[in-house]
Amino acid sequence: MDIAIHTLRAVAYAIVDPSNAFILIMIGLIFYNKNKKISVMQRMIMGESLDSPFELTISQIVIGIIAGALASLLFTFLGLVFDENSNIYLLFMLSLFFMAFKPRFICFSYSGAVLGITSLMFKYAAIMLHMPKLDFINVDILTLMTLVGVLHIVEGSLVMIDGSRGAIPVFTNRDNKIIGGFALKRYWALPISILILLSSQTSDLVAGQSLMTPQWMPAIRGAIAGKILEKSIIASIALYGVIGYSSITFTKSKGKKTLFSGALIMGYGVILTAISQLAVFGVAVQIFILIFAAALHEAMLQLEKHLELTLKPKFVSGDEGIMVLEVAPKSPAFEMGIQSGDLIVQINDKKIEAEEEILHIVKGNFSSLFLKIKKPSGELKDMSYTNVAGNKRLGIVIVPREIPKDNSVVKMDDESFKDVLDKMKDIDKK
Numbered sequence: 143m144d145i146a147i148h149t150l151r152a153v154a155y156a157i158v159d160p161s162n163a164f165i166l167i168m169i170g171l172i173f174y175n176k177n178k179k180i181s182v183m184q185r186m187i188m189g190e191s192l193d194s195p196f197e198l199t200i201s202q203i204v205i206g207i208i209a210g211a212l213a214s215l216l217f218t219f220l221g222l223v224f225d226e227n228s229n230i231y232l233l234f235m236l237s238l239f240f241m242a243f244k245p246r247f248i249c250f251s252y253s254g255a256v257l258g259i260t261s262l263m264f265k266y267a268a269i270m271l272h273m274p275k276l277d278f279i280n281v282d283i284l285t286l287m288t289l290v291g292v293l294h295i296v297e298g299s300l301v302m303i304d305g306s307r308g309a310i311p312v313f314t315n316r317d318n319k320i321i322g323g324f325a326l327k328r329y330w331a332l333p334i335s336i337l338i339l340l341s342s343q344t345s346d347l348v349a350g351q352s353l354m355t356p357q358w359m360p361a362i363r364g365a366i367a368g369k370i371l372e373k374s375i376i377a378s379i380a381l382y383g384v385i386g387y388s389s390i391t392f393t394k395s396k397g398k399k400t401l402f403s404g405a406l407i408m409g410y411g412v413i414l415t416a417i418s419q420l421a422v423f424g425v426a427v428q429i430f431i432l433i434f435a436a437a438l439h440e441a442m443l444q445l446e447k448h449l450e451l452t453l454k455p456k457f458v459s460g461d462e463g464i465m466v467l468e469v470a471p472k473s474p475a476f477e478m479g480i481q482s483g484d485l486i487v488q489i490n491d492k493k494i495e496a497e498e499e500i501l502h503i504v505k506g507n508f509s510s511l512f513l514k515i516k517k518p519s520g521e522l523k524d525m526s527y528t529n530v531a532g533n534k535r536l537g538i539v540i541v542p543r544e545i546p547k548d549n550s551v552v553k554m555d556d557e558s559f560k561d562v563l564d565k566m567k568d569i570d571k572k
Contacts, residue, residue: 149218149335149378153211156333156380165382166203169238169331174199180308180327187311188470189535198308202330205304206385210332213296222289223337223376228280230336233257233289234381248329248386250297251414251439254290258283258432262425283428284421287435289336291418294411297385300330302404305387306396311468311539314392322457322467322541323392326400332383340375389446393453395483406442413438456483457541463487463516464500465541473537478525480515480538487522488514500540511536 156162177198184192224230236253240246247253261279268276309324391399414435421428459465463485469475486500487493490512494500510528517523 146215146218149214149337150211152335152378152380153207153214153333156210156335156382157207159380162333162380162382166331166333169382169384170199170203173202173329173331176327176329177202177308180310183310184308187539188468188537192468192470193308201304201307202328205300206330206332209296209300209330209385210334210383213293213332214335216292216296217289217335218337220288220292222285222292223339224282224285225280226338226340228282229278230281230286230289231379231381232279233286234334234383237384238382245386245388248384249439250290250293250383250385251410251435254286255432255436257281258286258428261286262428262432266425283431284418287418287421287431288415290435291411291413291415293383293385294414295408296332296411297387298404298406298408298411300385300404301328301387301400301407304328304330305400305404309396309468312390313541316392316455319455319458320542320544321392321455322465322539323390323455324396324399324468326387326389326391326396328388329384329386332385334381334383335378336381337376337378340377391450392455392457393450394456403446406446410438410442459485459541459543464494464543466538467541468539470535470537474511474527474534475537478511478513478527479523480513480525481517483518485516486513486540487516501542 157166174195177193177195180198181193181195233250233253236256237248237250240248240253257279258281261281262283264279265277268274305326305328306324308328309326312323312325313320314323315321387400387403389399389403394402417434418431421431457465457467466475466480466482466484466486468482469480489499491514510526512524512526515523515525
């Protein structure tokens, strides 16, 4: 129990300590800037923001702090301990670097592989050149990749819980049909407590922060295990890591997409954690694990992409009716009970013949409204809305049968958020 309290204290220190708090504020500002773009895009598509930039940012920070505390406890009870001469903090610096400059590779599987391979290169360069100072990274591969595996288990749970927030409705063209979907982009900042093995000299300097190692440690038997049993004094350092999730779905609802992605990521984390234990069998196996970590992660991303290209699109309008892609909260459509995935079959007791009929209503040109809706289950429901205050928008995004004449639909395939945002700003000026 003492070591658990020690771990949680280190996480709290990461939040309140001025230097660490500054890092958290800077991460929050980066998040806020990204969330402003998401909010603008939602407002352009929906007529209002589904989530404010502040709400999106605060939720990322708060949920990240909780996840960081849980991850730190997992690290502690798994016995993940790094030598005081290791530079494990470089793993988290790499994740922050990738977030700011190369979001595609923000995942710890890439930064872990880069750090591990670099560590091995410097280690053997130091041996061959008889220059011990070259071995300055000094990271135990087994402990490093176990850490990365556990972080992915935590990441998977974050994606499942919070990955769908801030989703943006998007469109693309497949088989000469417009299909709707969602672009998902979410980041979390995790304050992480890492246990560090101290030498006798160092432990004297940080006596108020160090404690005796429990008898069950280390649970993970890496190269550092013998040192822990000999010295048995550990302390902790607090670091910030950033976990990111980015995806597009046209075949699932945003909720089901994040559940599927989260389960895949958690499975990846479990496999990597198990495979990492083989690192005790030598350098060749360690190199394999480092390459395997990045390659398996790439394979997971390619699997999701393949499924999106081959599975049946979920949001497509047809002769039977017009598909609802998204519904704004507190809107007339929301109050009527319309949900994403519903099919609008009739408007005011008339079958929808022309696209313009519903486009005018979506923009708010109605005084009263009677709809027949077909639910994904096949059930037909009659819905009405008569309490209209002014020229209020209906509050839905529909999937058109064909591109409207005013080009108000923005297509998105593998474009970046910036490209889509620029297009939408151009449309807004027309």
